[in-house]
Amino acid sequence: MEDLKEKLKEQIIDRLNLEDVNVTDFSDDMPLFGGGLGLDSIDALELIVLLENDYGIELANPEEGKEIFDTINSLADYIQKNRK
Template identity: 65%
Template sequence: MNDLHTELKKSIIDQLNLEDMDVSDIENDEPLFGDGLGLDSIDALELIVLLEKDYGIKLEDPNQGKEIFNSINSMVDFIEKNRTK
């Protein structure tokens, strides 16, 4: 696990108000939506904001989110390839 994984988990817990959750509670390959972390559509919108605010990535098509937000791993991949800050 590199620093970006940890950093991302921390900001997700913080931004999405995942109370009582710790970085170690989120697996890198665990689904973020549905049965995994149980995030919902508002969380997805908040993740879009997070990408733009922290990494300077603006999602042109919100439907892209489905694949990107699949897991911490997929988010890290996407951020590493596309980050502008």
């Protein structure tokens, strides 16, 4: 689980082009949206692509993403339960 969280942080930084952010800059329970990372709606859609591409998880509705993408904890948790 810890490995997955670290990997997710790296993937998020890479896919969302967060050049100014380091893995150490975000904690597992820090809100991904509406907070320090400055992510927006397009980033949320890009995270849906990441889930599908890298973990084989398809979201039927982007609204579902709201809770899943709350924090690294919630995202890792969801992937753990649903990955194929």
